[in-house]
Amino acid sequence: xxxxxxGLAIFFGLSGVGVISAFAVVAxxxxxxxxxxxxxxxxxxxxxxxxxxxxxxxxKVEQRLPHVTLPKGRVISQKPPPGxxxxxxxxxxxxxxxxxxxxxxxxxxxxxxxxxxxxxxQAGYFPGMVSRVxxxxxxxxxxxxxxxxxxxxxxxxxxxxxxxxxxKKTSTYAMPRLIGRTSAEAVSIIDRMGLERRLIYRxxxxxxxxxxxxVISQKPxxxxxxxxxxxxxxxxSK
Numbered sequence: 001x002x003x004x005x006x007g008l009a010i011f012f013g014l015s016g017v018g019v020i021s022a023f024a025v026v027a028x029x030x031x032x033x034x035x036x037x038x039x040x041x042x043x044x045x046x047x048x049x050x051x052x053x054x055x056x057x058x059x060k061v062e063q064r065l066p067h068v069t070l071p072k073g074r075v076i077s078q079k080p081p082p083g084x085x086x087x088x089x090x091x092x093x094x095x096x097x098x099x100x101x102x103x104x105x106x107x108x109x110x111x112x113x114x115x116x117x118x119x120x121x122q123a124g125y126f127p128g129m130v131s132r133v134x135x136x137x138x139x140x141x142x143x144x145x146x147x148x149x150x151x152x153x154x155x156x157x158x159x160x161x162x163x164x165x166x167x168k169k170t171s172t173y174a175m176p177r178l179i180g181r182t183s184a185e186a187v188s189i190i191d192r193m194g195l196e197r198r199l200i201y202r203x204x205x206x207x208x209x210x211x212x213x214x215v216i217s218q219k220p221x222x223x224x225x226x227x228x229x230x231x232x233x234x235x236x237s238k
Contacts, residue, residue, distance in 0.1 A: 037092060039082035040075045045096065048075055056088035063095045069157070072099035100155035107150040108143050113164050116143045120160050128159030132166040140167030170227040177222035183213040183236045194228035204237035212238055 035055045040048050045059075052059050067076055076095045080086055106123040108116035117127050128147075138144050145163040148154055173193055178186040183199060190197045204216055217235040220226055 033088050034085045035088055037078070037080050037082055037084045037086050040078045040092070040094060041082075042070065043075050044073050045075075048094065052092060057086065058089065058091040060091040060093045061096050062093045064098050065095060066101035066156075067097040067099065070097040070099070072097055100157050102153050102155045104151045105146070105148050105154050105160055108146055108160075108162065109150065111143050113141045113143060113162065116146075116162060124156035125154070126157070126159045128161040130162050130164055132164050134167065134169035135165040136168055138165035140165055170229070172225045172227045175218075175220045175222055175224040175226050175232070178215045178218050178234060179222075181215050183215060183234065186215045186218075186234055186236075190232050190234075193226070195226060196229060196231040198231060198233045200233065200235045201238040202235055 035057065037057070038051050038055060040051065043051065045061075049059050062079075065076065067074075070076060074097045076097050078095075079093045086092070101124075103124065105125065106119045108119050111119065113130070120127050133144070135144060142165050143162050144165050147161040147163075154160075176189060178189065181189075187197060187199075202216070204214070214237045215234050216237050219233040226232070
């Protein structure tokens with residue numbers, strides 16, 4: 001009886017070892033069938049297929065979307081992510097770029113420069129070179145023209161150059177010295193030059209200056225370039 005029990009124990013013991021070994025072999029085989037997903041971001045479709053075939057994996061394009069920087073046919077993203085474990089023969093799903101989407105450039109001619117910049121950015125473009133030229137008919141800071149012209153098919157992310165009005169061309173003068181002149185003389189000179197004026201009356205600190213209504217300081221200073229309609233500030237004694 002004892003021999004029988006001992007033999008039975010040995011049988012089950014060996015059976016248990018066999019079962020454990022079988023599980024270990026299966027687990028090992030499963031691990032051998034699993035590979036790490038390669039990084040596919042930025043690769044073109046042909047190269048992606050080649051790389052996946054080296055790992056015995058398949059490619060599945062889930063979606064195609066516009067992308068500002070990636071050219072058409074390049075991988076934007078993937079599932080599973082790079083480095084993940086996956087069984088051989090399984091598909092790796094990718095999103096592929098259609099390239100920058102092409103739309104029509106916005107109309108910004110006749111719009112104030114600041115608003116034009118906002119419109120350009122909202123349309124998916126960037127402000128390019130800004131040139132300013134004098135204009136008799138277009139107000140200062142208003143866009144006169146654009147390049148490419150409005151409604152031109154253009155890929156997003158490109159630049160739009162703007163030609164902006166600098167306003168009417170005006171002559172510049174050297175600011176004359178008005179200090180020491182009477183306010184009446186100074187005002188007459190300023191008016192003839194087509195300048196705006198602002199007079200400030202103050203008590204003269206110089207006790208030697210007894211005459212009232214004499215210009216004691218000025219802005220801009222003498223010799224400074226000024227154009228029509230600019231403002232001149234005079235401080236006059238009282």
